[in-house]
Amino acid sequence: MNALAERLPAFMRRMDPAVVTAFACILLLLFLGSFYSSNFLSPEYLLQQLKVASFLGIIATGMMLVILLGQIDLSLPWVVSVGAMMSSAVAGFGDVGAVIAIPFGIFCGVLIGLVNGVGVAYLRIPSMIMTLATNAVAQGLMVVYTGGFSPQDSASPAARYLATGFIIPTVPNSVLCWLAVGAAAVFLMTRTTFGRSIYGIGNRERAAYLSGINTRRVVMIVFAISGGLAAFGGVLLAGYASKAAQSMGDAYLLPAIAAVVLGGTSILGGRGSYLGTVAGVMLITLLQSILSVMQMPEFGRQIVYGVVIILMLLLYGRERLQR
């Protein structure tokens, strides 16, 4: 094994085996799919998949940052919904509303993220229960808000354009959004002190604190970013479906976590690359698409989905034996 590794070119040796496996699985899925129907390799189909993947990709980016810290953000489902519903509601208020619709949706997400961040970083509440609680509060707020009267729920034109329009011919705008978010995330993670301190905190917060990092502020900001990205994903989803709905975020929590983890990011934090998350997102999207193209009933889809995640993690996600 070592002898083989030494013969490989330097750039291949540096690659994370998890990322390589994930990409290999994507190719395998496409290969198997092409047996079923030749459409799987057509550019139209692939671009369509990329478009669907971009929503999950943007949401998973925030989740990845949080997981790198060794925390988890379970408030994602309702932050997605809040982003979608709030931006659609504001879009109802004339011209000003239409302009601030998208920023306002993201702003609401950032606010929820800040509450998460303060609870986790300053009050030292375990993130799993803190984000669960804010999720419940966000849900309660939305139920009360939509229950009394029915606010506008159709997405703003700008959100529709971002989700379904084309600035560059044939490349959907939502893919460009993901590209922008991804580029920013890669820059943040690899080229800034802030990003490096995320990895540091994920490995050992105590050591990061002792080396002079304001760890609590970093944790708080990361949760705010995660909230903002989840809300942005919600805005785009509303634009895609041209309508905001209450439980639209529910279907995104598990895929987001699964995508991040399948991409080789350690759920314990401190380890992982954005390329892996991209691979994970594509893998999940392709898997879902192939299962629905094969017209597998819902129960079969759930079972295959769960089994594939377990099998892939058994392939490369195992922890080292602590002996």
Add this chain to the structure above:
Amino acid sequence: MKDWRFWFAEQRGTLMAIAIFVVMFIIYSSNHPAGFNANVVQTASNKGVLLAFVAMAQALVVITAGIDLSVGMIFTLTNCLASWIVVGSPIQAFFGVVGVLLVGALCGAINGAIVIYGRLQPIVTTIATGAVFYGIALAIRPNPGGSVDETLADFFTGRFFGFMPASLLTLAAVVLVVWVPFSRSVTGRAAYAVGSSEPAAYMSGVNIRRAKFAAYTLSGLLAGIGGLFLTFFTYTGEAAYASGNAYTLYSIAAVVLGGVSLFGGKGSAIGAIFGAMAFRTIGDLLFVFDFDPLWQPLFQGVVLLLAVSIGAFGLFRIRNRLDWFG
């Protein structure tokens, strides 16, 4: 320190949970339009017992420093299964009940095996197995329906001696048969040891694998009992994704309210039971005060948020800042 102070320190979380529950229940029953009577207690206990079983299941895993995000789905799966096989002659119904409990335990054992031998993180593992369990539930019950042995169902949801809810007695019996022997056995102590510090437990020669496997399997069994009870209450089975998810989330909330540390090694299933009862009572408080039911989710969320923030008061006791980081 005297013996009782050690005992008190160990049981503080559980006692807090009992206190919260008692206060909430007094507020609840004293404002209930029907007053405090056997019917009110029966309804409240039937509602609370479901979450109590799931919360106990969650507590067992959390004590080993794991988390089980599939409890709600095991609960849903066993509900669907029970609506299918707990029918027919008394003998058939009996074997149906045994089958349902076995499937629950099997689900837990699968989780345990993947976590122990697959060396995957519990949180990801149970997310994935939860999807599988839900898929199986959906295969059994694509549409809500089915039926259950009604004599059996009425027996377990009725009352003994005219005032004692049977569901509450069953809960007590399960605690006596499952939790008490487990927590006092070597394996049970090992589960606590693994939760406090796995390397230390390993160094002291504790059988880590057996402890974890027992905890996960029993957790599945308890979730299965919960699912069985859901069938007794509703007479039907339904593969409801939202309700399964809600039970998972509420079980975590109940466990935290019940004084079980999410970092493992602290707390007890008894605390989780009272946490679950308190959580249910809080949710129902709004009804007795005649609020719009629209406000219920928000109210429940805010109470949950406040309850978890109480834990932050412990920060004032910390003298060394490095202890912030555990």
